[in-house]
Amino acid sequence: MTELNQITLTRPDDWHLHLRDGAALAAVLPHTARQFGRAIVMPNLKPPVITVADAAAYRQRILTALPAGLSFEPLMTLYLTDTTPVVEIAKAVDSGFVKAVKLFPAGATTNSDSGVTSIEKTYAVLAEMEKLGLPLLVHGEETDPAIDIFDREAAFIERTLEPLLKRFPGLKVVMEHITTADAADFVKSAGAQLAATVTAHHLLLNRNAMFTGGLRPYHYCLPVLKAEKHRQAVVATATSGNPKFFLGTDSAPHPRSAKETAIAAGGCFSAFAALELYAQIFEQAGALEKLEAFASFYGADFYGLPRNTSKITLKKETWQIPASLPYLDNDPVVPLFAGETICWKMS
Numbered sequence: 001m002t003e004l005n006q007i008t009l010t011r012p013d014d015w016h017l018h019l020r021d022g023a024a025l026a027a028v029l030p031h032t033a034r035q036f037g038r039a040i041v042m043p044n045l046k047p048p049v050i051t052v053a054d055a056a057a058y059r060q061r062i063l064t065a066l067p068a069g070l071s072f073e074p075l076m077t078l079y080l081t082d083t084t085p086v087v088e089i090a091k092a093v094d095s096g097f098v099k100a101v102k103l104f105p106a107g108a109t110t111n112s113d114s115g116v117t118s119i120e121k122t123y124a125v126l127a128e129m130e131k132l133g134l135p136l137l138v139h140g141e142e143t144d145p146a147i148d149i150f151d152r153e154a155a156f157i158e159r160t161l162e163p164l165l166k167r168f169p170g171l172k173v174v175m176e177h178i179t180t181a182d183a184a185d186f187v188k189s190a191g192a193q194l195a196a197t198v199t200a201h202h203l204l205l206n207r208n209a210m211f212t213g214g215l216r217p218y219h220y221c222l223p224v225l226k227a228e229k230h231r232q233a234v235v236a237t238a239t240s241g242n243p244k245f246f247l248g249t250d251s252a253p254h255p256r257s258a259k260e261t262a263i264a265a266g267g268c269f270s271a272f273a274a275l276e277l278y279a280q281i282f283e284q285a286g287a288l289e290k291l292e293a294f295a296s297f298y299g300a301d302f303y304g305l306p307r308n309t310s311k312i313t314l315k316k317e318t319w320q321i322p323a324s325l326p327y328l329d330n331d332p333v334v335p336l337f338a339g340e341t342i343c344w345k346m347s
């Protein structure tokens with residue numbers, strides 16, 4: 001087999017991204033905008049992005065923070081709460097820039113305190129989204145503390161997701177950052193209403209990475225990394241060319257002070273070298289020719305958006321990910337795989 005030294009792809013999009021706000025936003029946005037044409041921007045700010053007016057203001061802050069010369073389109077989301085008014089959905093669709101609504105089960109992850117406490121409370125909103133064609137993005141983990149943390153995704157499928165898809169068969173749903181064979185199989189077997197995003201870190205790492213030589217906060221994210229058999233199932237699925245699975249980094253920066261502490265925040269900052277990491281996985285899986293559709297076609301198709309037309313090039317080149325990058329004052333962000341060598345580089 002001949003080894004490829006260079007690949008050219010349609011400019012990709014990131015269908016799941018945390019950009020934060022203020023100085024943090026200004027620090028991380030250029031990393032994403034350099035690689036991706038668009039991104040679905042998560043609404044879990046403090047306070048969360050709940051209304052279309054919140055989303056409009058946040059979108060403006062993103063565009064203001066965008067360095068000159070980079071073209072990037074933020075695709076906004078609303079944070080679903082127990083009390084989201086039904087009328088907000090038509091407003092979201094009419095805005096043209098709100099592309100989805102995000103369900104965080106209350107307590108599931110960073111800034112999810114205002115999340116949904118019980119799914120029934122959102123039925124009227126979900127019915128309206130089904131009617132108007134606005135997708136629901138789910139953080140698919142059950143929050144019942146009695147459930148083992150490694151089983152929360154599988155439990156969510158059984159208790160919440162499967163009944164939800166039956167109740168709203170016309171609702172488009174994206175199961176975000178899938179981590180298990182259970183999720184991969186479920187998404188494959190469900191109808192066209194359901195798709196999934198896959199992160200680079202869940203493709204590259206298994207749960208041992210959280211404990212190698214000691215506790216590793218930079219490998220702690222939510223959903224947590226899973227056992228190797230699950231990682232392999234997710235890799236096989238993501239690299240198979242199935243259009244229900246597409247790129248979503250879930251890049252989630254936290255300052256070093258929030259990671260190197262007794263209770264470390266969950267999230268991997270992968271935006272710095274996101275595309276290169278995906279290229280590495282697809283190459284390892286012998287599926288480099290499937291990368292473009294995963295990164296640049298399937299997400300746009302699912303959301304009913306045009307595919308990008310410009311191109312980017314990745315070269316086979318060994319380089320080292322920096323130890324840290326500027327983030328907050330005297331409080332940098334440590335990128336995923338800091339100090340390690342990777343083998344693809346975007347030119």
Ligand code: DOR
Binds near residue numbers: 044222250253
């Ligand atoms: O690891 C994560 N970090 N998972 C999430 O769901 C949220 C995110 C964050 O906002 O930090």
Ligand code: ZN
Binds near residue numbers: 016017018042250
């Ligand atoms: Zn996320």
